[in-house]
Amino acid sequence: MSIFMHSNRHHVAVLVRDGLLPIEMGIAQRLFGQAKSADGEFLYEVVTCTxxxxxxxxxxxxxxxVAHGPATLSEADTVIVPASDEDYEPQGRDRLSAxxxxxxxxxxxATRIASICTGSFVLAAAGLLDGLxxxxxxxxxxxxxxxxxAVELDPDVLYTDEGRILTSAGVASGIDLCLHMIRNDFGSAVANDVARGTIVAPHRDGGQAQFIQRPVPEPGLSxxxxxxxxxxxxxxQPxxxxxxxxxESVSVRTFTRRFRQEVGVSPLQWLNxxxxDRARQLLxxxxxxxxxxxxxAGFxxxxxxxxxLQSTLGISPSMYRNTFRIPEPD
Structure with a gap:
């Protein structure tokens, strides 16, 4: 008998371990659990396992x-691996238990696998991140x-998407990653609706660099x-x-330095x-x-x-529109 009760939904398994950070389990449950189609049908079924x-x-x-064991993973379309406080101990970062x-x-x-915060150590120890x-x-x-x-670590971003394998930075970036997956699965309208229901931004600019404590060269909020x-x-416009x-009435050099400090990416990366995002909305x-x-969209x-679009999402504009076009109401 299947652990998942609804065969027509996307199955998400959240693999929790001792030392779980409860908020990270809640992120996956809340965001995927809210996602609905235009007809009001739930799009995901989320099951927690250990x-x-x-x-x-x-x-x-x-x-x-937690009632469900690891067999849940064999039925999942997406597996989420949250952090554990054991990940913060050096002896827990470099190997997997049997x-x-x-x-x-x-x-x-073919199952999609994503980590939240230091859950990435689990994926790395399993060899899933090698070369990615x-x-x-x-x-x-x-x-x-x-x-x-062997892993190409980018410590400045909120999350990465390598197709089948995705990783996110600190706790709250798990929200960004889950919304990103919902957006890729069912389009911006569904993801934006989930974001509104959770009272979070559908997409945050920048990366981790904006949250790392560093001297601020000049006063001011931004x-x-x-x-x-x-x-x-x-x-x-070009x-x-x-x-x-x-x-901002500053030189290009000063502006570029300040932009990366505040936003976490270069101005060109942010602009692209x-x-x-604008092209996706129009499509x-x-x-x-x-x-x-x-x-x-400025391209x-x-x-x-x-x-x-191909380098960012791995899909052509026409295919994206065919997949995510919001139908006109009857």
Whole structure:
């Protein structure tokens, strides 16, 4: 008998371990559990599992009773691996226990696997991240690089998407990652609806760099917000670094340095992501031609739009529209 009760839904298994951070389990349950189709049908079924069913210790004064064992992983379409406080102990970062290794071996080859925070150490220890780009909490990034040199660690981003394998940074970036997966599975309209229900931003700019404590060269709440606001309103125009720096009345060199400090990525990386987001919105919500969308999103040509969408999402504009186009109401 299947552990998942609804065969028509996307099956998500959340693999928790002793030392669980309860908020990370809740992120997956809450976000995937809210996602509904335009007809109000739930799109995911989320089941929590552990290595040995029963009481699971958390990093707080509570325990969590988990009824399902590792067999759940064999039926999942997506597996989420949250962090454990054991990941913060050096002896827990460089190897897998035999029961955990056996559990991960049950995951089917096509199943999507994602980690939250230091759950990435589990994926790395299992060899799932070798040769791939990944991230983890910035506080343990140096240790991660030492233990797993075969992994291309990017400590500045909120999450990474390598197709089948995804990783996220600290706790709250698990929200960003789950919304990203929902967006890729069922489109921006569904993801945005989940974000509104959770009272979070559908997409956060920048990466971990903005949360790392560092000296601030000049006082002020933000020294690049004007340029970001202006650029978001002029995505269809051929924007340059000089144009952006001009909005803050500083040199290009100063602007670029401040932008990376505040946002966590370069101005060009941020601008390209904004344009991809705009193109996705137009593909989903309008009947504009691909050529016209390329112009309005600021890519200029269909070839450029196709290249950026392919490198970011692994899909062409036409395929994206066919998959995620929001149908007109009857």
């Amino acid at each position: 290595l040995i069913p029963g009481q699971v210790r958390t990093d707080t004064d509570i325990t969590v009773n 029961p955990l290794a056996d559990a991960l071996a049950l995951i089917r080859p 780009r990944a991230t983890t909490h910035w506080k343990v990034a140096e240790e991660f690089c030492r233990l797993y040199p 020294q690049t917000s004007n340029s970001r606001r202006w650029a978001s309103e002029h995505l269809d 924007l340059t670094l000089h144009d952006l720096a001009e909005q 992501q904004k344009r991809v 989903e919500e309008t009947d504009l031609t691909i050529d016209r969308i390329a112009v309005q 200029g040509t269909t070839a450029s739009l196709r290249q950026h």
